[in-house]
Amino acid sequence: MILPKSNRLSPEQVAEITAVVAEFGCRIQPIVGAVRTIYAIVGDERDDLMINRLEGLDYVERIDRIQSPFKLMDKRSDLASHRITLGGVTLGERLLVIAGPCTIDPKNPNYFYETAAAVKEAGANVIRGGVWKPRTNPYSFQGDTKSLEILIEGSRRTGLPVDTEVMEEAHIQLALDAGVSCLQVGARNALNYSLLRAIGRAVAQRPTAVLLKRSIHMGPVNEFISAAEYIAAFGNPNIILCPRGTTPTLDGYRNHPDESITPLLKEKTWAPVVVDPSHSVGKATYVPAAALAAVAYGADGLCLEAHVSPNHGIGDDPKQALTPEALRQVIRQARQLWELRRS
Numbered sequence: 001m002i003l004p005k006s007n008r009l010s011p012e013q014v015a016e017i018t019a020v021v022a023e024f025g026c027r028i029q030p031i032v033g034a035v036r037t038i039y040a041i042v043g044d045e046r047d048d049l050m051i052n053r054l055e056g057l058d059y060v061e062r063i064d065r066i067q068s069p070f071k072l073m074d075k076r077s078d079l080a081s082h083r084i085t086l087g088g089v090t091l092g093e094r095l096l097v098i099a100g101p102c103t104i105d106p107k108n109p110n111y112f113y114e115t116a117a118a119v120k121e122a123g124a125n126v127i128r129g130g131v132w133k134p135r136t137n138p139y140s141f142q143g144d145t146k147s148l149e150i151l152i153e154g155s156r157r158t159g160l161p162v163d164t165e166v167m168e169e170a171h172i173q174l175a176l177d178a179g180v181s182c183l184q185v186g187a188r189n190a191l192n193y194s195l196l197r198a199i200g201r202a203v204a205q206r207p208t209a210v211l212l213k214r215s216i217h218m219g220p221v222n223e224f225i226s227a228a229e230y231i232a233a234f235g236n237p238n239i240i241l242c243p244r245g246t247t248p249t250l251d252g253y254r255n256h257p258d259e260s261i262t263p264l265l266k267e268k269t270w271a272p273v274v275v276d277p278s279h280s281v282g283k284a285t286y287v288p289a290a291a292l293a294a295v296a297y298g299a300d301g302l303c304l305e306a307h308v309s310p311n312h313g314i315g316d317d318p319k320q321a322l323t324p325e326a327l328r329q330v331i332r333q334a335r336q337l338w339e340l341r342r343s
């Protein structure tokens, strides 16, 4: 990581450091902060000759060498002071709540609009809604690009930003062009490195956030943070880690709740953790306890499935979605617990 003496390097200076690192098979990735831009050396930066050459440049304050597999997401990185703001919440300063249906029903858009209004009323900061859905069975409803318009209309009506999952490269630009503020990477795609790279490239130089779910095939810490590093390596550090339950399942639950990995993640990365208790326990009646457990473990936020009429929902909603009343109560209690944790 190159820390310049000024807040940002001139194009000539960037060209010079790019040429130096290229001699050693590396490239430069600017990471643009609110005030200061820092320059990550992407590649194997262990060559002392390269570091000496860079340190000799009069506009370079210092070079930070972090011996970590995730140089940008590591807690010791210069990005550790980076703060992510989504839905008016700066993560770490207030509990972030993302809520909404599992899946938008394109045939009944009013359910989404009513849910969006109810979710806002219950105190959520961001509305979620699945447009494209990764379904276990190929004959289940797979989502519909038409739902993107419904998602954005829900955002317009409530004034809240929206989160949706992108499953393939073609979805990324569609979602960004439509105005989606948070791209979700689902548990099934969290190890899809070409998709992670494509998202990284697409969100570079944008304020967009990425909610990265934990794959059930991932170890709790290193592999999870490394997947985030794939996205950050293209210049956008607005990445939120989302534990959502893993396998083998805890008998009776949909998955094995994994909110307890939050302190382990926080020991190694500065990235905020937003836990999804809905997919973790998989049943609306179990969600409130799991949500509060997540906050107790140190979560910075929650991602909750909610629907005005869960039985009329599709995808996971009939099983998992909280009613607006239940959502309001979880949010209230979770915020109280969050304050208690900080006191």
Ligand code: PEP
Pocket: 102, 130, 134, 185, 186, 187, 188, 213, 244, 279
């Ligand atoms: C979802 O958020 O609706 C979803 C499919 O989640 P996951 O990728 O965690 O299964």
Ligand code: MN
Pocket: 102, 103, 279, 305, 315, 316
């Ligand atoms: Mn779901």
